[in-house]
Amino acid sequence: MLQQIQRPLTTQRPQTAASLMQTMNLLHLTSDELRQSIERELSENPALELTNAPRCPACGRKSAKPGICPVCAARSEAQVIVFSAPVADFHESVPGRRSETYDSQQAPEAAETISLAAHLLGQIAAELALEDRPIAAHLLTALDEDGLLGIPPSEVAAYFHMPMQRVERVRQLIQRGEPLGCASTSAREALSAQLHILGETQTLPCAAQVCLEHFELLAHHNLGEIAKRSGFSLEEIETASHFIGANLNPYPARAWWGAQSGTGSPQPVYRTPDVVLRWLDAAGAALVIELALPYAGQLRLNPLFKQARAEDETGAFDEAIGRARLLIKSLRQRQTALEMLMARLAGLQRPFIVHGASNMLPLTRAKLAADLGFHESTISRAVAAKQVQLPDGHIIPLARFFERNLSARSALKNLIQHENSPMSDEELTKALSKQGFTLSRRAVTKYRLMEGIPNSQERSRERRKKNL
Structure with missing residues (x-):
């Protein structure tokens, strides 16, 4: 049975709306972006301070909290060990090959950079006629941050003085690239294109197309009205709705590019990954999951500020202390969510981690969210723009763990x-x-x-x- 070492959960207590909102915003950030956000708050809020990081008394490694670190505490027991450490220390023990263990030392490799437009063009180039390449380039550079076409296809046809059929043929070719549905003119068309392409290789729910025909009702989850208008049973409509939610994306670029722009800007390069996976020892029985903390120390309320507040009756310090407490609480919730996600993901995709891409198990964000009791949007935020270093030293997007193909x-x-x-x-x-x-x-x-x-x-x- 999967065992994991992680900090005590703090999410059992009721969350305020402000805390939940800030946690969701922080969850979306990479370790580097989070570090910048915390540094800005430290410079603006005197109620917040950063103390020296505690170290594990057994191995001397910096850790997120006082006491024995999870690695030493479960060296002979756990199959998956979740450990958080300052991102600045990642270079101290990042192995480059699977045979190296937790204590090996090698700097991480840089992640590959490629724009969404270039990624799509590379897929369709062989099927693209030479004279159609300018049309494809024009369409790809007009994609917005969601992967949807920002200009009408008729405008492209008029620009090149070509018939609409030719532009549509190129656009449909782009729609078949990964991620499916890019270059669609609307979210509804993106879903329809994805459904049509998936239908070529698998059996679709009988009411799937009908649900898309009632897109507005589907968006508001008014499934009863769709059943009433279409003649399908409510059960068939619910099955189709679940399939659409689990397999289709109205904003295709988010499936590949996270929140980054698909208009030609390259994906950020992370010299240091957000998560490092490595084996605890040469036997390869236990997998260490090291999550990046954006700072080398502990955030806490400034004791002088707390004392001043106790002596002050005007409430002049309340806002600053409230902001500091909210940030500290939200950061703990963010780290706990990431620890739970990575521990579960490593357990499910262990064959992929050990043996490579041929052993990747089909996994959706919706399924992982259901396993953890999270909302699917929480998983999407946690996965977006994050980079993971595998035990063999390669750095890949965390989203790669969910690639079906x-x-x-x-x-x-x-x-x-x-x-x-x-x-x-x-x-x-x-x-x-x-x-x-x-x-x-x-x-x-x-x-x-x-x-x-x-x-x-x-x-x-x-x-x-x-x-x-």
């Missing part, structure tokens, strides 16, 4: 690496089907392009050159 892409790479003669995409589709992956040929082509693998003809030419 990762295991299929890994299986595709493995097939091509071990093929006797280059297989066409149609042959690859059949081979993947035998392994349990139900994919269309178009999806196989897209995944091959995402992995940077040339087509069968180019692979044949490369082999002939090597054999000369």
Whole structure:
């Protein structure tokens, strides 16, 4: 059974609206953004102060609270150990290879940077006619922060003096890239595009399309009225609504790009990850999850301010002390939520962490939220823009743990690496089907392009050159 070491939960006490709101805002921030926010508050609020960080008496490592650190306390018991440490100390013990253990020392690698526009263009380039590339570039640079098209397609057609059908053909090609539905003109169209594409490879709930046709009612969760107007039973409408909520996203760019812009700005590079995963020892039985604390110390109320408030009857210090207490409480709730999320996520996706992408288990944010008793939006905020370093030293987006196609892409790479003669995409589709992956040929082509693998003809030419 999954065991974890983490700080005592503080969320059992009733939360005020202000505390909950601030916790949600802080949860969305990366460790670097959180550090900047705390430094700003420390400079503006004299009631808040930062003390020296306590150290573990067993190993001497800085920790988030006094006493034995979780690593030493459960060195021989836990399978998953959650540990928080100042982000400035991450370079002291970040291993670069799976064989290295918790005490190994190596600086973390930088995360890869790529814009959403470039990511989409890389997927559709092979299917894009040379003369259509300017149209694709125009559409991709017009995407807003949600991945939706910021200009009418008719305007693009008029700009290039081309028929609308040609612009629509390019736009539909972009919609099929990951994340699905980008370049749609509205949230409703994005959902419809995603539903249509998913319907090519899986069975959809019978009332799914009807729910999208009553988009306004669906947005207000008025499922009874949809059932009344459509003739479907309420149970069928609820099933379809749940499927849409779990598998579709009205704002496609958020599925890949978090809250970052998809208009060409590169994703931020995190030289230091927000979370580091590594093995406790060479045996690889226990996994250490180290979460970044944005400061090397403990935040607390300034004792002088507390004393001054006790002696003052005017309430002049109340606002500053209230702000300090709210921030300290919200930070504790944020860290607790992240610890719970990472402990559960590491337990569910341990095969992926140990053996690689081919062992990725299908997992949605909705399922993880249900497991933890959180709202799905809480998971989305916690995952957004965070970076995780795996035990082998690679830094990946935390959102990668929720990618549905990762295991299929890994299986595709493995097939091509071990093929006797280059297989066409149609042959690859059949081979993947035998392994349990139900994919269309178009999806196989897209995944091959995402992995940077040339087509069968180019692979044949490369082999002939090597054999000369």
